[in-house]
Amino acid sequence: MANTPVTADLGPATALVCRECGATRDLGPFYVCDECFGPLEISYDFGGVTRADIESGPRNIWRYRGLLPVPSDVASTPNTEPGLTRLVRADNLAEALGLQKLWVKDDSGNPTHSFKDRVVAVALAAARELGFKVLACPSTGNLANAVAAAASRAGIRSAVFVPSNLESQKIITTAVYGGTFVTVDGNYDDVNRLASEIAGEQDDWAFVNVNVRPYYAEGSKTLGYEIAEQLGWRLPDQIVVPIASGSQLTKIDKAFQELIKLGLVEDRPYKVFGAQAAGCSPVSAAFKAGHDVIRPVKPDTIAKSLAIGNPADGPYVLDVARRTGGAIEDVTDEQVVEGIRLLARTEGVFGETAGGVTVATLRKLVEGGALDPSAETVIINSGDGLKTLDAVAPVVAPSANIAPSLEAFRAAGLA
Secondary structure, three states, X not given: OOOOOOOOOOOOEEEEEEOOOOOEEOOOOOOEOOXXXXXXXXXXXXXXXXXXXXXXXXXXXXXXXXXXXXXXXXXXXXXXXXXXXXXXXXXXXXXXXXXXXXXXXXXXXXXXXXXXXXXXXXXHHHHHHHOOXXXXXXXXXXXXXXXXXXXXXXXXXXXXXXXXXXXXXXXXXXXXXXXXXXXXXXXXXXXXXXXXXXXXXXXXXXXXXXXXXXXXXXXXXXXXXXXXXXXXXOOOOEEEEXXXXXXXXXXXXXXXXXXXXXOOOOOOOOEEEEEEEOOEOHHHHHHHHOOOOOOOOOOOOOOHHHOOOOOOOHHHHHHHHHHHOOOEEEEOHHHHHHHHHHHHHHHOXXXXXXXXXXXXXXXXXXXXXXXXXXXXXXXXXXXXXXXXXXXHHHHOOOOOXXXXXXXXXXXXXXX
């Protein structure tokens, strides 16, 4: 299967195109260009997709099936049906940070409580069409949850590989779905290399973020589509996106560009900002140094879901930030924890460490003058804080511990 084009119904997808040299090839289980070894992505013939087409669709990501590499009947097959998560008007957080209009796209509401359900849903649909039998991945945690859950729902086997030092909550919330679940003594980059080697030997295994990555990555576009639709079919002035591999940021930009080309939103400028933890900030470092290449690093941060030392889409993130007039910034682990607490205190949204990175980066960008506080801004909360309790456990506690009596309450001075 590895080098053989297949006949499959992948909706409006027409070919695979190299992001480096532009070479094209037939649709199939390919992810690297034969000409230059650059990454491949999907090209499309969208035809005439309208707002009415989308709005009449199901209340999940399959309302955008006409813009994704999935079969037209994708909504009728078992999947986790993620999407249409809340876009929260964040007036309290905006006031705390000195912004005029701020929204939080809260993807903790997906089936396994992170945005990874979006990319896995698209990868699963494509993998079925391409004839794979096993759904697999290397992961920093959230993707492991999503792959294990989606495979269970689809009735197929899963095989998941994660670093052995992952948060205990993410270990448990993956293991509960069953399937093959392997912890590896190494960081994510070590796990990813192992997965690439296994993918070369197991012809019927679809590693969602390796050998079917072009299809998988397209799932992140649905975040961009939803933001535009939920804003009344318009784009925000600015958006701040956490960076792990960088694919989410580049695909949100791709979604905005597609909506403009299709005439579904007004063609107007917008800025894309990236957020990293200082303990794993190779893209931020390259941006600040004015470089076009990413120098890999060894991650050391509590934001484990963003701890990818050699991000595959890093150079493309630089392109998007520079083209749109945005920027990329990084924050310390202490600032990450404060970002989590600030989002929870002001908006009642408990984000995981990646959400803390995004909020803290937003604050730093505003204070540094890189982000316009008067412009409408959207930030991404990509996962649920219940998955990374260890990050905030040392700094939060009950207000008091008292005996069950009114006297004890009065004595504690809590009124």
